[in-house]
Amino acid sequence: MSVDTxxxxxxxxxxxxxxxxxxxxxxxxxxxxxxARNGLNAHRSARDQIERLILAAGGAxxxxxxxxxxxxxxxxxxxxxxxxxxxxxxxxxxxxxxxLERDESARAFGIAQMQATAVRATQWRGSAExxxxxxSVPDAATSN
Amino acid sequence: MTADVRRRTVLTGxxxxxxxxxxxxxxxxxxxxxxxxxxxxxxxxxxxxxxVLAGELALEEQAQSVPGGSAPxxxxxxxxxxxxxxxxxxLAVLTTTSATGPPSTSIVPGATxxxxxxxxxxxxxAAARLALGATPxxxxxxxxxxxxxASFAWLIGASR
Numbered sequence: 001m002s003v004d005t006x007x008x009x010x011x012x013x014x015x016x017x018x019x020x021x022x023x024x025x026x027x028x029x030x031x032x033x034x035x036a037r038n039g040l041n042a043h044r045s046a047r048d049q050i051e052r053l054i055l056a057a058g059g060a061x062x063x064x065x066x067x068x069x070x071x072x073x074x075x076x077x078x079x080x081x082x083x084x085x086x087x088x089x090x091x092x093x094x095x096x097x098x099x100l101e102r103d104e105s106a107r108a109f110g111i112a113q114m115q116a117t118a119v120r121a122t123q124w125r126g127s128a129e130x131x132x133x134x135x136s137v138p139d140a141a142t143s144n
Numbered sequence: 145m146t147a148d149v150r151r152r153t154v155l156t157g158x159x160x161x162x163x164x165x166x167x168x169x170x171x172x173x174x175x176x177x178x179x180x181x182x183x184x185x186x187x188x189x190x191x192x193x194x195x196v197l198a199g200e201l202a203l204e205e206q207a208q209s210v211p212g213g214s215a216p217x218x219x220x221x222x223x224x225x226x227x228x229x230x231x232x233x234x235l236a237v238l239t240t241t242s243a244t245g246p247p248s249t250s251i252v253p254g255a256t257x258x259x260x261x262x263x264x265x266x267x268x269x270a271a272a273r274l275a276l277g278a279t280p281x282x283x284x285x286x287x288x289x290x291x292x293x294a295s296f297a298w299l300i301g302a303s304r
Binding site for chain 1: 214217218221224228272280281283288289291294296298299
């Protein structure tokens with residue numbers, strides 16, 4: 001996978017995350033809206049940084065979709081937190097792909113964003129994981 | 145540049161080394177278990193794996209001495225990190241401060257959740273820094289471990 005492809009996938013993920021945080025955050029209890037707002041701002045910042053990386057490499061940033069499917073009708077507060085957890089988990093997987101790149105700026109960004117998304121997933125989940133961003137430990141240890 | 149790393153013993157050697165307390169040695173290197181006898185590991189990767197492994201072993205012990213909360217989950221995670229690092233080629237090297245002193249990875253008396261979280265944050269930063277110069281597959285592993293440590297540091301800090 002080229003660095004441009006990895007960055008474009010991460011950018012598409014950030015577009016979806018921004019949309020998802022907007023939809024879900026508005027439905028969260030007031031006590032958690034500050035955390036959701038902070039998460040939304042963090043994703044906007046990440047989106048802008050990825051766009052700069054893509055432009056610097058001569059690429060064209062993929063645009064956001066007009067809308068995304070976020071199933072929030074009739075869901076509980078716990079389920080809303082689970083949606084945000086899954087958004088962060090998915091993004092962490094995408095950023096893990098960036099850590100495979102030899103391009104230093106892309107890799108550094110991926111490493112930093114893996115930590116940021118893993119911490120936010122922990123905040124929404126209430127527990128931490130041993131290997132965020134990895135599909136499986138054996139894969140991480142044996143494949144390239 | 146690569147370095148051939150030959151492993152001579154299995155995990156029982158690591159357990160035995162810890163069990164005898166490592167007294168009488170200024171330094172004591174333990175070879176780690178591996179599914180194969182010979183693994184070629186990039187020299188920069190070897191340094192990174194060894195350094196992060198030493199930190200994870202220390203964190204596992206420190207987490208043992210912190211009561212309750214998320215410390216047991218952190219202890220299990222640090223053990224899993226260490227196992228993955230060994231599987232990737234990391235070598236456990238335990239260093240004593242003197243002939244009769246304790247290993248540097250021994251339990252710190254009075255360790256608290258706050259001190260554990262602080263060390264986890266430092267370990268996350270170290271793993272992230274070392275990931276930058278590693279080969280891709282090791283970079284991904286170190287990045288994941290860095291992210292995990294940052295997560296546990298937040299969790300343990302938040303639950304104080």
